[in-house]
Amino acid sequence: MMNLPAWLRGASRRRACAPRLVHRPSWAALAVALSLSGCASWSERGVTEPLHAQLSPHLADAATTLTLQRDEDAVRTATAQADALLQAPLDAEGAVRVALLLHRGLQVRLHALGVSEAERVQAVGWPNPRLSVSRLARGSERETEWSLGLELGHWLLRPWISDLEDRRLAAERQQVALAVLEHLTQVRQSYYQAVAAEHTLRTLTRWHDAADTGATLARRLEQAGNFSPVQRAREQVLAAEGQRQRIRARLAAQASRERLARDLGLGDRPEALRLPEQLPELPKQLPERPELERQALAERLDVAAARQQLERRARELGAGRLRGFVNGLELSAIRSTSNEAPTQTGWEVSFELPLFDWGGARAARAEVLYGQNMHLAAQIAQEARSQVREAEATWRGAWQIARQYQDELLPLAREVSRQNLLRYNGMLIGPLDLLADARNQMTTVTESIQAQRDFWLAQTVLDQALRGPVSPMSLNAANTSRSADAGANH
Amino acid sequence: MVSRRQLFHGAAVGAAVAATSVSRVALAALPEPVLQTKPDTLPPLYPSTGRPYQPVVTLNGWTLPWRMNQGVKEFHLVAEPVKRELAPGMVANLWGYNGQSPGPTFEVVEGDRVRIFVTNRLPEPHAVHWHGQRLPNGMDGVAGLTQPAIPVGKTYVYEFTARRPGTFMYHPHADEMVQMAMGLYGLWITHPKQPHPLISEVQRDFCFLLNAFDIEPGSATPKVMTMLDFNLWGWNSRVFPGIDSLNVRLGDRVRIRVGNLTMTNHPIHLHGHEFTVTGTDGGPVPMGARWPEVTTDVGVGQMRQIEFIADEPGDWAFHCHKSHHTMNAMGHNVPTLLGAQQEDVARRIQQHIPGYMLMGDKGMHDMTEMEMPLPDNTLPMMTGEGPFGGVGMGGMFSVLKVRKNQPHGDYRDPGWYEAPAGTRAYEWTGTAPATPRAATAPASATLQVRKPAGHSGH
Numbered sequence: 029m030m031n032l033p034a035w036l037r038g039a040s041r042r043r044a045c046a047p048r049l050v051h052r053p054s055w056a057a058l059a060v061a062l063s064l065s066g067c068a069s070w071s072e073r074g075v076t077e078p079l080h081a082q083l084s085p086h087l088a089d090a091a092t093t094l095t096l097q098r099d100e101d102a103v104r105t106a107t108a109q110a111d112a113l114l115q116a117p118l119d120a121e122g123a124v125r126v127a128l129l130l131h132r133g134l135q136v137r138l139h140a141l142g143v144s145e146a147e148r149v150q151a152v153g154w155p156n157p158r159l160s161v162s163r164l165a166r167g168s169e170r171e172t173e174w175s176l177g178l179e180l181g182h183w184l185l186r187p188w189i190s191d192l193e194d195r196r197l198a199a200e201r202q203q204v205a206l207a208v209l210e211h212l213t214q215v216r217q218s219y220y221q222a223v224a225a226e227h228t229l230r231t232l233t234r235w236h237d238a239a240d241t242g243a244t245l246a247r248r249l250e251q252a253g254n255f256s257p258v259q260r261a262r263e264q265v266l267a268a269e270g271q272r273q274r275i276r277a278r279l280a281a282q283a284s285r286e287r288l289a290r291d292l293g294l295g296d297r298p299e300a301l302r303l304p305e306q307l308p309e310l311p312k313q314l315p316e317r318p319e320l321e322r323q324a325l326a327e328r329l330d331v332a333a334a335r336q337q338l339e340r341r342a343r344e345l346g347a348g349r350l351r352g353f354v355n356g357l358e359l360s361a362i363r364s365t366s367n368e369a370p371t372q373t374g375w376e377v378s379f380e381l382p383l384f385d386w387g388g389a390r391a392a393r394a395e396v397l398y399g400q401n402m403h404l405a406a407q408i409a410q411e412a413r414s415q416v417r418e419a420e421a422t423w424r425g426a427w428q429i430a431r432q433y434q435d436e437l438l439p440l441a442r443e444v445s446r447q448n449l450l451r452y453n454g455m456l457i458g459p460l461d462l463l464a465d466a467r468n469q470m471t472t473v474t475e476s477i478q479a480q481r482d483f484w485l486a487q488t489v490l491d492q493a494l495r496g497p498v499s500p501m502s503l504n505a506a507n508t509s510r511s512a513d514a515g516a517n518h
Numbered sequence: 519m520v521s522r523r524q525l526f527h528g529a530a531v532g533a534a535v536a537a538t539s540v541s542r543v544a545l546a547a548l549p550e551p552v553l554q555t556k557p558d559t560l561p562p563l564y565p566s567t568g569r570p571y572q573p574v575v576t577l578n579g580w581t582l583p584w585r586m587n588q589g590v591k592e593f594h595l596v597a598e599p600v601k602r603e604l605a606p607g608m609v610a611n612l613w614g615y616n617g618q619s620p621g622p623t624f625e626v627v628e629g630d631r632v633r634i635f636v637t638n639r640l641p642e643p644h645a646v647h648w649h650g651q652r653l654p655n656g657m658d659g660v661a662g663l664t665q666p667a668i669p670v671g672k673t674y675v676y677e678f679t680a681r682r683p684g685t686f687m688y689h690p691h692a693d694e695m696v697q698m699a700m701g702l703y704g705l706w707i708t709h710p711k712q713p714h715p716l717i718s719e720v721q722r723d724f725c726f727l728l729n730a731f732d733i734e735p736g737s738a739t740p741k742v743m744t745m746l747d748f749n750l751w752g753w754n755s756r757v758f759p760g761i762d763s764l765n766v767r768l769g770d771r772v773r774i775r776v777g778n779l780t781m782t783n784h785p786i787h788l789h790g791h792e793f794t795v796t797g798t799d800g801g802p803v804p805m806g807a808r809w810p811e812v813t814t815d816v817g818v819g820q821m822r823q824i825e826f827i828a829d830e831p832g833d834w835a836f837h838c839h840k841s842h843h844t845m846n847a848m849g850h851n852v853p854t855l856l857g858a859q860q861e862d863v864a865r866r867i868q869q870h871i872p873g874y875m876l877m878g879d880k881g882m883h884d885m886t887e888m889e890m891p892l893p894d895n896t897l898p899m900m901t902g903e904g905p906f907g908g909v910g911m912g913g914m915f916s917v918l919k920v921r922k923n924q925p926h927g928d929y930r931d932p933g934w935y936e937a938p939a940g941t942r943a944y945e946w947t948g949t950a951p952a953t954p955r956a957a958t959a960p961a962s963a964t965l966q967v968r969k970p971a972g973h974s975g976h
Binding site for chain 2: 234237238241244245248249251252253254255259445447449450451452453454455456457458459460461462463466
């Protein structure tokens with residue numbers, strides 16, 4: 029057996045009302061478990077509260093927004109809350125809350141967790157005693173046998189079962205929490221995509237109008253006899269290019285808006301969605317975050333799940349053999365009455381004889397499973413550390429690029445435009461050159477929007493990398509209309 | 519007028535100061551270089567030593583004082599980077615001599631022995647060629663051919679006798695394309711030592727060089743690789759409205775000497791008078807070869823000396839007749855906007871470019887009326903204010919001011935001419951006279967005239 033790394037040995041979070049079992053159940057613990065039978069009933073809070081506890085390190089107080097909406101009233105209440113948030117243009121955190129309130133997929137997940145909780149309650153609850161009545165006739169003899177049977181094995185194993193059920197549910201809850209967080213990351217990403225796409229659309233609409241203005245001027249110049257058809261046609265080509273870009277931008281904006289509506293749970297009424305005109309401001313500085321890898325190992329749900337799975341396997345190593353004996357243990361009280369004989373009373377115990385299967389194979393399986401889980405946990409931890417490093421690097425790089433646009437390229441584009449207007453004033457360049465320059469400036473604005481968007485996307489990826497597995501994000505070079513004006517003379 | 523090492527008042531006095539202020543030890547050394555810091559037209563420098571002569575006035579320039587050293591006129595020319603105001607509002611980074619571009623005018627008398635110390639404070643080797651002079655071959659100033667180039671920081675001496683009276687130039691003959699694009703050149707006048715049958719005595723004698731720069735609007739240093747596409751056309755490294763007027767007294771015989779160190783020819787045109795070309799850099803023109811003109815073409819590397827009697831009072835335009843040479847920097851690729859209906863387009867452009875103003879759809883006259891913010895250190899394409907409004911000129915344009923009451927020897931600007939009553943064009947306020955018209959409209963209404971789009975080869 030390999031030594032476990034420190035991060036794998038940490039204690040897992042336990043439900044408050046779970047039996048306080050330490051690693052090996054004792055008779056004292058068993059007694060406690062018996063006395064705590066009150067826990068074993070299903071409640072809405074029993075489903076949501078542990079989930080909120082799991083989510084709140086990542087979502088803060090927004091976590092409690094996610095409730096189990098069990099009827100139309102609950103849906104209406106949540107819709108009303110969401111509508112209040114939708115009154116003003118949505119910010120990213122508002123989008124998260126709206127999704128938690130409205131998204132039906134999250135409710136599906138939550139209800140599935142409710143089902144699991146119900147199964148757990150059932151599993152750890154007292155099994156009903158079995159009453160069997162038999163009536164036998166032999167000649168004139170009539171014999172009635174009453175038997176009240178109790179599955180003693182289950183009764184004895186209840187602390188183990190409860191513990192394992194808790195762990196199974198905790199694992200499932202972790203899966204649900206991860207799915208919720210992944211969805212909310214998707215919500216944030218869709219949000220930034222949609223805001224950026226609408227801003228880009230407005231910019232490219234202006235780009236098109238600038239090109240179309242140039243084409244109009246070129247046509248007038250041709251009508252006046254000042255321009256040749258080829259000069260006019262060149263400007264018209266730019267206008268057509270602008271139109272194509274605009275259509276593409278409109279499609280992109282529509283698609284990203286629909287995507288956001290779907291992710292929010294507004295697929296039935298996307299018109300309720302109101303977005304701000306621009307992405308949030310870039311931070312002036314990025315903090316140093318030397319603790320990120322440690323944080324990822326401490327907080328990532330996949331890492332925690334792997335660790336808990338490993339602990340569960342460790343527990344099964346001990347539990348398996350005993351369970352083999354006890355599992356089929358059944359105790360029955362028997363009362364048999366006969367009209368021709370005195371009433372018989374007695375008891376019956378039945379269990380499996382460990383003649384052939386002493387549980388050796390079972391133990392081996394548990395050990396191999398343990399080993400498998402140990403490697404899996406180590407693999408997940410490695411992935412997590414690498415992902416968070418990559419996500420942080422992308423996040424910083426995206427910030428540098430976006431800041432360069434804001435601090436350097438946009439001011440430069442504005443300066444070029446200012447100078448070009450002065451040059452136009454001196455009739456050193458013409459109005460078509462000015463329009464070409466305006467288009468160039470807008471292209472820079474478009475690239476800047478994309479860079480800003482990429483930063484916020486990278487932020488969501490980094491956040492998600494501290495919660496669970498992420499796929500890497502690549503910062504692709506902006507592919508916009510820079511080429512359109514490359515041949516123009518300005 | 520501030521010398522870098524000493525102050526002097528009036529060029530004539532300046533010569534004396536320059537000569538007397540050097541110590542006995544220094545007398546044996548180089549003549550103190552006299553420097554000029556302003557682009558003003560200085561009064562004529564009347565000689566205090568040597569043979570007498572009637573001095574010239576260098577437009578927006580000055581004559582270099584000398585010292586006599588045992589019968590030899592000694593000059594000190596310093597080639598160096600300078601700042602030259604081309605017109606108010608624009609200063610160019612040029613190379614010049616003794617503080618200005620062009621360099622000072624040399625004035626000597628036929629037969630004078632001259633010794634010229636040339637100090638090279640440029641960042642590269644230099645050599646001065648005395649364009650048009652008869653001199654020993656080794657004094658001709660062609661780097662590599664007749665002498666080694668003057669190294670950076672060194673002083674070379676040229677010495678020769680001014681054998682031939684006339685108007686000459688001097689300019690570099692080492693990396694001359696760069697050095698001339700940067701503004702290194704000057705004038706040389708050799709006065710006749712005695713009355714000459716082909717050289718008249720004149721009351722006013724002006725001289726200037728034609729030069730051209732290509733300075734990107736918003737910058738200050740000429741592009742030295744430009745071959746033909748210059749955007750500033752100057753007289754003595756000044757452009758209108760920075761060129762001083764030529765102020766004369768009614769009835770004066772006036773001589774104007776014009777040398778061309780640009781890359782193209784310039785038809786120099788005078789209003790209100792006929793003139794005669796009386797000389798070139800080859801010497802005086804024989805009487806039989808002279809004819810009256812109002813425009814004379816000054817070819818590349820040529821000198822023309824024109825003379826006339828200023829007998830018509832007034833403010834007479836005097837300019838290069840290539841109309842784009844009487845403009846300052848303009849965009850050669852600006853489309854003709856004339857006659858294209860575009861008010862609505864202009865409003866759309868304003869949506870994208872706040873501050874945009876519609877120009878040029880009715881011609882360029884608006885440019886002379888509106889003051890628009892321009893790039894730093896850039897002159898308007900068309901500018902200048904006259905007594906009746908915008909003159910709308912630039913480049914090679916000045917005014918000959920002929921006044922009855924201009925004192926002899928006074929070169930100051932007398933102000934604007936006031937035309938006697940009834941001698942100025944006026945607005946007709948009566949009924950418009952019937953206009954004779956062609957019987958039918960021209961058959962083709964589609965033919966439109968416009969200037970060729972090509973802009974190279976001015």
